[in-house]
Amino acid sequence: MKTVAMLLFPDLLLLDMSGPLEVFSIANRYLPPQAHYRIVTVGSQAGLLRASNGVAVQADITLQEATEAYDLLLIPGGPGAYDQPMPAVQHWLQEAVPRTEYYGSICTGAFILGDAGLLDGYRVTTHWHYTERLIKRCPKALVQNDQIYIQDRNVLTSGGVTAGIDLALAVVARDHGKKVAQDVAKVLLVLMRRQGGQALFSPLTAAVAPQESAVTRVQNYVLAHLDEPFTVERMAALANMSPRHFSRLFVRDVQVTPMEFVQNARIDCARSLLETTELPLKTIAYKSGFGSVRHMRFLFTSRLGLTPVQYREQFS
Template sequence: MKTVAMVLFPDFLLLDMAGPLEVFSVANRYLNPEFHYQLITLGTEHGALRASNGVWLHADRHIDDAHDHYDLLLVPGGPGAYNERFPGLFDWLKGAVPRVERYGSICTGAFVLGHAGLLDGYRVTTHWNYTERLIKGFPKASVATDQIFVEDRNLITSGGVTAGIDLALAVVARDHGKKLAQDVAKVLLVVTRRQGGQAQFSPLMAAVSPQETPITRAQHYVLEHLDEAFTIERMAGLANMSPRHFARVFTRELNMTPMAFLQNARIDCARNLLETSELPLKTVAYKSGFGSVRHMRSLFAQRLGLTPAQYREQFS
């Protein structure tokens, strides 16, 4: 019997806990009792804990009373994970992790592991909206920005919220084979391996700064005329700069090259049209500035892991 422990703290995200534990619970329906997963919740508080959605629940035991060996120790995300500090939990995790076979996080639970010093030297991920914050907060970790989940030695981390289900299915597949993971996924009406990564959910373009500068003037013009052809020279002309100086300033201020900005803007424009209209793919490609469906399809596959048709089917 394998033990799966989930650590709970104030303001955790309930779905981060419930999704993965439900995967293991459903897996138990197919397994002989001696191979069941034993599910345990560990709380940082005595008595009830309040999740971020207002639900109160009692953990099976307090972390001070948790001295067992666990096969898998998981930390959920939520506002409490990235906005609060729980020194007692961090210290407990530092002592507990050496005694477990594997440990991991769901969504922003990676921040809890980071504050406990348990991400250093590992390749990890978190919710797409928090990857930059994780990168800045824990520079000794290597943060993957487009993965649903990442396994590195005995650490497994997942992207946002429902990606915890993907993480748990991967654990079940490793423990008991792909067939069981597929059976569990069918019960939960999910797939064992999603197409593409987190980039399909996250915008590639950040909002343009409201401050009027030569760079933002060029950005605004490009965004309003994506169906036109652009080169570095043309964009530099919009900012009244030399191409070399424009490229250097643009990259420094936006942390991307002008051509990467243009490509990201076109992809996001196409995504919006695919989500909100029934325009033919040829028209979407034209309005977004790709020139051809073939070019648009190539960039979608490269950046999002999906074709435009697959993206429309999934998100419209």
């Protein structure tokens, strides 16, 4: 029997907790009693803990009582995970993790592990909306922004909210085989493995900085004229700079190259048109600046893991 522990704290996201725990609970229906998952919830404090949606939950035990070894220790996300530090939780985690076989987080629960120094040197992920914030807060972690979940050695982290179910299914498959995990996925009416990653849900192009500069002027021009051809030389000319100097400033301010920005903007434009219109693919490819459906299909598949047709079917 394996023991799965879940940390509870005020302002947690309830689905981050309940989704993965339901996976382990349903898995027990398909397992002999001796192979069942034993689920334990650990409260950051005694008494009722109110989740971010207002529902109150109560843990089985408190931090002070949680002294056993766990096979898997998970930290859910929610506003309480990143709004303010929890020194008592950090101290407990630093003592609990060495006696735990695997540990990890769902969604923004990564902030709690990161604050305790437990993500340093590991490839990890979190909800796409909080990736940059986690990078700044935990500079020693190797944060990636597109995966639904990641396992790096004994650390498991997942993207936002429902990605915790994907992570838990992967654990069940590892522990008891793919067939059991597939049976659980069927009960939950979810896919065993999703197509694409978090990039399907997040914009590839970050918002243009409000401060006006030569770089932001070029960004705004590109966004307004995506059907025009762009090269680094043309964008540099719009900024009245040499291509080399413009490229250096652009990467410094935007964290991607000028041509990567153009490509991302075109993909985001096409995504919006696929989601909100019934325009034919040829028209969308033209309006987004791809030039051809074939080129648009190639970039969609390489960046998002879906063709434009599959994307429209899934999101429109």
